[in-house]
Amino acid sequence: MDARLLPTRDRAATPCRYGRRMPQLLDRLIGPYERHLLAGSGYVLGGFRCPPEAARWREPNWIGERPHVVLPSTAVRIGAGPAPDEVCTVNEVLVYDRDTTYRRGLVSAEGDRCTFVAVDDELADELGLETGAGVRHAPCAPEPYLRVHRARAALHRPDPDMLAADEAVLALLGHAARRPCPRGRADRGAAATVDAVKGLLAGAPTRVWTLAELGAAVHYSPYFLARTFHRHTGYPIARYRRLLCLRQSLPGVLRTGADLSRIAAEHGFSSHSHYTRAFRAAFGCTPSEARGTQVPIT
Structure with a gap:
């Protein structure tokens, strides 16, 4: 280049x-x-x-x-x-x-x-x-390689998840650098920091958060916050937020006759198709299929 x-x-x-x-x-x-x-x-x-x-x-x-x-x-x-x-x-x-x-x-x-x-x-x-x-x-390694290429492909969609793309690139950079997290800082207060971020996400799950905003709120850099949150919860922040929205939408989905497009919009999804794609990835079925079958919700 x-x-x-x-x-x-x-x-x-x-x-x-x-x-x-x-x-x-x-x-x-x-x-x-x-x-x-x-x-x-x-x-x-x-x-x-x-x-x-x-x-x-x-x-x-x-x-x-x-x-x-x-x-x-x-x-x-x-x-x-x-x-x-x-x-x-x-x-x-x-x-x-x-x-x-x-x-x-x-x-x-x-x-x-x-x-x-x-x-x-x-x-x-x-x-x-x-x-x-x-x-x-x-x-x-395969995981950061796949995440970055998925993120790059998703940028061409009408509804790209910018938080997920940002996390994917930062994960690749951390993998390439191979510098371990400073353990002293990670051990002192990391759990409280992650808990604070979870509270922010739960309080406004449909908000379009950025890593910079979340990091500023808890005085962490975007890279360090993404890495710490993933290590403590098992989830990237974008996926954690998306699952919050999806699981909170389930009561509406399971009501007979509910408007799925309205439910999608109320829970932060840009379109019915965007919502359906995310729902299938999370639960293994579409919202319409979930209404008609006994689906174990995880």
């Missing part, structure tokens, strides 16, 4: 100190190969396509002024400095230090296609993302 075209510290997208700004859908073409898709809590998520005939296969590439985490969609050979170039495939993640000059070598007939995350200084420092290696190749 040509990160020279990415504005340094784009504060409209990634506000200082994790401000309360909503994550933003971008769909912004940056030069001939790069598209920005989402501005989240301290990062920009994008897609990159470099065809085999592009000149950048034959010249040095510069990652830019931000660290990057990259999920390849095609095999590509990448190297920096004196270290030998390595083939990176879809089973790996690449972590680039800021201001790294690197080499790109052709492996796939499709060229270089990838999903990338350009990370702001504050979040990169919190994660301990940079190692001084220039570029680091590491295995990528």
Whole structure:
């Protein structure tokens, strides 16, 4: 990717100190190969396509002024400095230090296609993302890989779950950084913090929350809050909130003759189809099927 075209510290997208700004859908073409898709809590998520005939296969590439985490969609050979170039495939993640000059070598007939995350200084420092290696190749576990690709695909729907997308990207960054949670902070007061967030969600489950808002309310960064909440409850925050809405909707669903479109709107879903899709994912049946069968509600 040509990160020279990415504005340094784009504060409209990634506000200082994790401000309360909503994550933003971008769909912004940056030069001939790069598209920005989402501005989240301290990062920009994008897609990159470099065809085999592009000149950048034959010249040095510069990652830019931000660290990057990259999920390849095609095999590509990448190297920096004196270290030998390595083939990176879809089973790996690449972590680039800021201001790294690197080499790109052709492996796939499709060229270089990838999903990338350009990370702001504050979040990169919190994660301990940079190692001084220039570029680091590491295995990528299936769960964060799938979550990010699901989130990227969902951004093209009319009703994307921005909280879920934000959490998915932050989970990938945490996986790539592999810095453990500070145990002292996690052990002192984490349960009370998670309880406070659960109270906020339960008090206004249909509100469109952001990680920045929830984090500000409990004085946690978005990344640390998402990781702490998941560890203590077993749920990402977006899924916990969605299940609150779905389970609270059940009494209405099970009443004969109730208007499902009205129920969907009352419980924070943008459409009947959005509600039905989420209901099936949670309970294994549609709302209409739940009315006519004895469905165990979990």
